[in-house]
Amino acid sequence: MKTLRLTSTDRTVLLDSHFFARLPRPTAEAILEGAIVSTHEEHDIVFRQDDPIDHVFFVLSGLVRLYRLGKDGREADIAVLPKGEIFGANAMFLEHRATANAQAAEALIVARFESGKLRQLAAENTDVAQALIELLCRHGKMTEDCLAEDRLLTAPQRVASYILSHCPDGLSSFSFRLPFQKNVLAGKLGLAPEALSRAFSTLRQSGVTVKGRMIEIRDRQALERF
Amino acid sequence: MKTLRLTSTDRTVLLDSHFFARLPRPTAEAILEGAIVSTHEEHDIVFRQDDPIDHVFFVLSGLVRLYRLGKDGREADIAVLPKGEIFGANAMFLEHRATANAQAAEALIVARFESGKLRQLAAENTDVAQALIELLCRHGKMTEDCLAEDRLLTAPQRVASYILSHCPDGLSSFSFRLPFQKNVLAGKLGLAPEALSRAFSTLRQSGVTVKGRMIEIRDRQALERF
DNA sequence: GACGCGAATTGACCCCGATCAAATAACTTT
DNA sequence: AAAGTTATTTGATCGGGGTCAATTCGCGTC
Structure with missing residues (x-):
């Protein structure tokens, strides 16, 4: 894993994403301040279930796989997130513990933001809070869809x-x-x-x-x- | 289905619940204003998947089952919610369409709040937004748990x-x-x-x-x- | 263009859980 | 308490999908 700073194309990916696009530009820029970029090889683990994490992650390129481990070592995917998606946000409001393992499913670049700062912003700025709410609803629905498909479809x-x-x-x-x-x-x-x-x-x-x-x-x- | 007004024990259930308990009392009271209470018999449908709904629901007593229907009529439960839980909140931020059917799994009493008003409050009042965020995180995690258990456990x-x-x-x-x-x-x-x-x-x-x-x-x- | 390696396919087999049918148990109603 | 429902259990059967092993394919490398 190597750490870098945001390039200008990174900024474009961020600002065009579902989450940042609905924020006023200055607000979005404020969040980007202090972002840390890191690259990961396929199969690298970004964080592990139950790890204390104090960052929220954003996929700049590549693919992350979120999965849980069974006692026997088997893996169950919770989500697979492409460029433009955010992960690790739940943890911010849930004891700061990751609810799943995050692994690079292919060569991966992520940006991370301090969750304390983001949370602070969300508490002060209703735009940020709204964006978070919509993000969580969208992810919640995706998980629901997944659960329903598992149970209903061959x-x-x-x-x-x-x-x-x-x-x-x-x-x-x-x-x-x-x-x-x-x-x-x-x-x-x-x-x-x-x-x-x-x-x-x-x-x-x-x-x-x-x-x-x-x-x-x-x-x-x-x-x-x- | 019969509609009523909030009794004082209803108020207690509401104010003690996960969601309302973390709000300042006056804020909570403000949301309760205009709540409509309805009773449903076991098996009654509260709303159907894809119905346009402009309310958020709160279980005052009994049990709701949220489920999706397969093409063949089979049902897949997404969640089963007891007294004190909120449902239909996702819809508020997702085209105002229910993402599942809601059915009374036993004799049920629910309070409903206009989602427009709640949404408005969330946009003005960060306490409300925070409470919503935590609610969504908690529900999201429950669905994730469910999905992981389905995939990992016999x-x-x-x-x-x-x-x-x-x-x-x-x-x-x-x-x-x-x-x-x-x-x-x-x-x-x-x-x-x-x-x-x-x-x-x-x-x-x-x-x-x-x-x-x-x-x-x-x-x-x-x-x-x- | 040949080689090599990991990914993907195919076959064989088995186990878990769905489904259907029948018997039993637990409630409601009267 | 008896009768009629409605839940739950048990048995028998079947099919979907997991696992293991053996090829085969696809892709990057030389």
Whole structure:
């Protein structure tokens, strides 16, 4: 892990992100003050569950995986966060302990902000508080979605749902490139890699073609029906 | 469903709750102004997924079940909330649409507050915003816990974990009464009722006795090991 | 273009938990 | 207390997905 300072493209990523974009520019700038940037190799651990953490993290590039460990060492993904997402914010209001492990799922650059300062700001500035509230709602809903999908859908259905979430409305056929290794996708969907693989081949009969990371859909309706 | 006004015991439940207790009394009182109370029979639907809702709900007594519906009509519980809990708050910041169905899991009394007013208050008053943030963090963590347990634990392990969460630290043997029907517990744990039943009988060999709603533990360590 | 290594697929097997059906238990009502 | 519901348990069966082992594929390197 190496630590650096914010570059100007970093600032762009930050200011364009879901969270900072809804803040008045000066407020956003104030938060950026004192940000620390660090790089991590794939598989590096950023923090561990129950670690005391006094920072909030922002993905500048790459991918983080948040997961919990079972007694037997098995891992369960809670979330997979791409560029522009924030993590570690819950901890700020929850005893300052991480609720999960955070690991680089690929080469990763993160910015971190002192949570004390951010919390202070949130207490003084309702814009910041609003932004935090919206962030937490959004993340909460994502976790809920995940839980509901786990309980309601089979593996092929979850994969279909994932693919459809990448299909712009109206198109009946399209293709896209997976934003990460199948490995990671499997974890995100709560599946073993083998199960993901089998799910893809089940979906072949519904017009899904997989070649490397490229996914191609021939018939959107068929997928929705699945 | 019948609608009423707040009784004085209702006020007590509200003011003692996790959310309101951390607010200055006058602020809390201000929110209570204009609360509407309604009663619901077991199985009544309070609101449906995707309904536009402009209220935040508070459980005065009884139990609500939040769940999503699958295409095939199957139900997946997202949360089961007892007296003192708030629900429908996410919607306030998420297009004003409910993210799940809310159903009375037993005779239920709820108070509702206009979300517009609450949101306004949160924007003006950082105490309210802080309380909301903490609420959302707490709920977020609960959902995360649920997701992780689903992915990491078998049915008997989930039940053991549930029982242990009711065991005060230090005691090695103790007993308690389930706060709701096994039916509901099964849903909360993401199990079919039959699976819950079987899980209980598996745990018998680890010193768990079940008689009606009474649960008795002989050996805490044995349960933790499970 | 050949090589090498980690990622992904495929096959075989097994276990957990869902589902259906039937029996029993626990409540309500009268 | 008897009858009628509604929950819960138990048994039997089945399917989804996890795990292990063996290939095969894809991609970066030389």
